[in-house]
Amino acid sequence: MGTTRRTLLTGITAAATAAALPLSAANAAVPKPRIYSCAEWGARPPSSAVTVVKNRPNKIIVHHTAFPNVTDFSLAYAFQNSRDIQDLHMDGNGWLDSGQHFTNSRGGYLTEGRHRSLEMLTGGTRMIQGAHCVGQNSQAIGIENDGSYHTGEPVPAAQWESLIAFCAYVCQQYRIPATEIYGHKDFNNTLCPGGIWxxxxxxxxxxxxxL
Known part of the structure; x- marks a missing residue:
């Protein structure tokens, strides 16, 4: 059967409507991984309100914490690690909260970093301003991978698999091409993220x- 003008217009309208919807409203191809919220891992409240950026990020920046490469891959350790990072960033760096948006433990557990980052990611249309990469904090999602990978030690399999799954979900939610995944050293003078780069x-x- 030939395509009628009504059928064509209906198809165009439907496509335009779908394009206008946030990806959370569509049938997601990439499943949402388990991400533990700030409340779940016992985060301190930020010292001041986080800033909501009213646009989607255009890239992902991958980091490593440069913390010791622990052999404790448990969820309990992932939670403690998130608290340690927040303490360092707030008390040592003087930041209002954790600088990164999310953290990936050596055991592959994902935790929210800066408050409200998970809420914005789920919505898919806005982001929280971070403090993880100079010049990129209002346009890039920062993911900390626990460990020191500038020493030549390989990334644990669970952590690597978790990083892939999480990056795919972030790309889907924010419509970021997979080509727009970078390392911290692509933008600042640092060894981070070591061998992950x-x-x-x-x-x-x-x-x-x-994707």
Whole structure:
């Protein structure tokens, strides 16, 4: 059967409507991973209100914490690590909260970093301003991977798999191409994220495959 003008117009209207909806309202191809909220891991309240940026981020920036490479891969340790990072960022750096948006433990557990980052990610249309990369804090989602990977030690399999799954979900929610995944050293003079930076082509390819 030939395409009628009404059918064509209906299709265009439906496509335009779908494009206007946040991805959380669509049938998501990438499942949402388990992300533990600030309340779940016992975060301190921020010292002042976090800033909501009224646009989507355009990239992901991957970090490592440069903390010791622990062998405790438990959820309890992931929660303690999140508290340690927040204490360092607030008490040592003088920031209002954790600088990164999310943290990925060596055991592959994902936790919310800066307050309200999970809320914004779920909505898919706005982001929280971070403090993880100079010049990029209002346009990039920052993901801390616990550990020191500038020493040549490999990333644990659980952490790597979690990073792939999480980056794919972030890309889906915010409509970020998999090509827009970077390391901290791409923008600032730092060793971060160590050996993870060398694996960014692999990470981008794995994320693209899931999308």
């Amino acid at each position: 060398d694996r960014l082509p692999e990470l981008r390819a794995a994320v693209a495959a899931r």
